[in-house]
Amino acid sequence: MPVKSNIKEKLRDILLGCLQRVADNNNIHLDGIDFVEIDRPANFEHGDYATNLPLRITKLFGNNPMAIADQIISEWPDTDFLSEISVAAPGFINFKLEDKWVQAEIGHIIEDGTNFGDNHLDNLEKVMIEFVSVNPTGPVHVGHARGAVIGSSLANIMSAAGYAVTREYYINDAGNQMQLFFESVLARYHELLGSSYQLPEGGYQGDYIKDVAELLHAEFGESLIGNSDAINEMAKFSTDTMLNAISEDLFELQVEFDNWFSEKSLFGSDEYRDTIGELESKNYLKEMDNALWFVSTILEEEKDNVIVKSTGEPTYFASDIAYHRNKFKTREFDQVIDIWGADHQGHISRLKAAMRALDIDDSKLKILISQMVTLKKGEEVVRASKRTGDFITVKELVDEVGADACRYFFLARSASSQMEFDMELAKKTSNENPVFYIQYAHARIQNILALATENQIDWEQADLALLNNIHELNLIKALLRLPEVIHQVADSLEPHHMPHYALELASYAHAFYEHCRVISSDPNDEAITKSRLRLIQAAQVVFGKCLNLMGMNAPDRM
RNA sequence: GCCCCAGUAACUCAGUGGAUAGAGUGACUGCCUUCUAAGCAGUAGGUCGCAGGUUCGAAUCCUGCCUGGGGUACCA
Incomplete structure (x- = not known):
């Protein structure tokens, strides 16, 4: 089993233990201790990790932060992975990693291989991520591409974070x-x-x-x-x-689904009828103007909503309630994540109200809104409207810009921010894109590894303690952050942290490449060559994993 | 009107209670006889939309305002 090293988690566990002992010593009762944060200080002189915990508990402890910090570190047990624990004004505790421990972790990364970074949760949670779900009345266009990329990457990352993930496409084939x-x-x-x-x-x-x-x-x-x-x-x-066209276009963008769920099937089975029945029996329905209404005002909504039109047809909202009831009650997902476009934002609150009406904990329904994409071709803004047929499809975008660049750009922005996508710029500067910077780092590494193999160098046994310059240590420490980033993304549902991490990782890799010659013709360098090969083999593992989670290619040469 | 999102370097965007606010692009200076220069090293560039408030501390939280986008259907 992997789970070698989520450093933040390790520090948090120890810190909590120390905090408890300090509290006991002072006869202080700790209730909520969910505020323990481990950060990475902006300034490297402050160490590799830091916590502001002492600053946040001054009131509870009735003492000044520096004194609390001193008490906490006096309780610190012997650990092999830290070289220095220090208190800094106004009340931070800073941690420095032990070089020997950092160096040795290279072996664990290589050992774990493609499993490196995976988290394993105590209870396997069933999570559904529903995304894209474009009406099969036309091709997938650019606006949908953003949700598609976010959804697919989030699914990959949550899967690595230890959740049982189902990727689903809801087919609005009724109405x-x-x-x-x-x-x-x-x-x-x-x-x-x-x-x-x-x-x-x-x-x-x-x-x-x-x-x-x-x-x-x-x-x-x-x-x-x-x-x-x-x-x-x-x-x-x-x-x-x-649907075939949609599926093929999405496949080109590296987006795939585990399940395609038909809206019509809700009517074919009893799901729809039972849903209406349940709402009825719980007195959430009323008739007015020949239509059937969901009385959401009971649940503190601003207004009621039509469920069945006066024509007798169910509204989109009606089948959506049945669909989400199916997700929770029939298929028993522990967590449901919907990724919607900004134009569906007004739908969130009433759907959550409907969940409450059905006695479903609406906090288990998480709705991510992927904000509008303004597509530009140079100065010209391209409007997307399916009905007039004037739109840029995902296929056109992928053909022009490439799936990797496309994914990177959509992924690197937080979902809640509106963004601009200039196709001409993306094409024109494609060689200077961050995506190439990251892939280039991987390709360089692969190239060295290939050369080493060609030269029949055996680097299985290497003295990792030789990797003690700043570039080597920075790179290893960056590699070791992958488990934290995976955890962070799964926890916050914000996949944009992954590309930013990848970029930082690439920056350390390029600096290493520039300053640390790996394969040397000087026989005296044999030992360091082997150590560095070991290091870049670990780096290759992490780059590969990272790019894979983002749905991007990890090219061997460029 | 009401609700949601955004406003941070010239541009595109990170950072959402901590230490001197960051990255990429663009601009400028250096660096290729050794594993890929799609790279490295450095310089310049900021009233974090505006005004109050909360506290040891605010780009981050609260209130109001300004600007841009979206929503506010018996459309989906």
Whole structure:
């Protein structure tokens, strides 16, 4: 089993123990001790890790922070991984890692291999991450790409963090947008055959509708004209065609799913009926103006919401309640993460209210909003609208910019910030992109390892204590942070920390490369050569893992 | 009107209660006879939107305001 070294966790455990002993000595009762934070100081002179704990408990202890800090470190047990524990004004405790311990960790990284950095939780939690879930009425466009990248990387990272993750795509294959889509396809189909058919009001106009119509013609010939019996087959064919296209485009972006869940299936089974029944029996429903309403105002919502329209059709909200009830009650997920576009933001609060109505703990439903992407081509802002057919698809974006750069850019920004994506800039400066900086570090390492193998150097046994200059130690310490970053991302649901970490790691790797010659022709350097090969083998493990978690390639040469 | 998100270097963005606010790009200076210069080393660049407040300490929390985006459907 991996779990060798989450340094922060180690420090936190020891710190909590010391804190408890100090509290006992002073007859102080500790209740909430969830405020123990271990940070990495900005200034390296303050050590490798630090805590502000003494500053935060002055009131509880009725003492000044420096005195508390002294008491805490006087309780510190013997540890092999620290070389120095010191108190600094106004009340920080700073920790320096022991070089010998740091050097020896290289062996653990190599031993763990692709499992390095994985966390293992005591209880295996079932987590569903639902993302993209674009209506199968058109291709995936740029706005969706951001959620797709965030969702897929978060899934990878949470999986590494020890959760049992299911990646799901919710297919909105019911409702009137689908009807509009079918009508639009039929209109193009008739047009193709020289027959007349009215394109419906607000119908879809993109060229891809014509493509579907042509495929429809290839499949069904002219048999659909005036044949209303064939509408179901036609609908299924059109939907499947779109879903295949969506799936293929997402695959190009390195986005895949474990499960595709059909909205329609909620109506085929009893899920929808049971959901309405449960809301009914708990008195959350009322009839008004021939429609059925969810009385969310009981749950402190601003307004009530229609569940079943006066036409008798369920609203999107209705099936979404049934869908989320299915996630929690039928499939028993411990945690459900939905990744939505900013235009669905207003839906959060009422869906959570619906969960409470069904006696589901709504804190287990986490909704991440991926903010708007403004797509630019130079100075020109590209508006995306499916209905007018004027949009940049994911496919176009990936073809132009490349999946790796695309993923990196979407991933590096926090989901809650709106962002600009300038395609011309991304293309033009692609050689200077951070993504290449990271991949280049990996490629350089691979190149040295390949050369060492070619030269038949055996670096299995090496004296790691030789790795004692600043560049070597910085690099190893950076490698050892991967488990912390994985933990941080899974905990905060903020995958953007991963690319930032990767960039910092690459910076240490390049500095090492520049200052530390690995393969030397001087026979006197044999020992350090082996040690450094050992180091970069560990680095290769971490770069590979990191890029893999982000869904990016780790090229051997560039 | 109300709700959500954002405003940090010339540009794109990190940092969300701690120590001297960071990175990439762009600008400027150096560095290739040795494992890839898609690199390294350095310089310049800041009223953290504005104004109050909270405390030992605020870019970070609270209040108000300004600016930009999104939402506020018997659309999804």
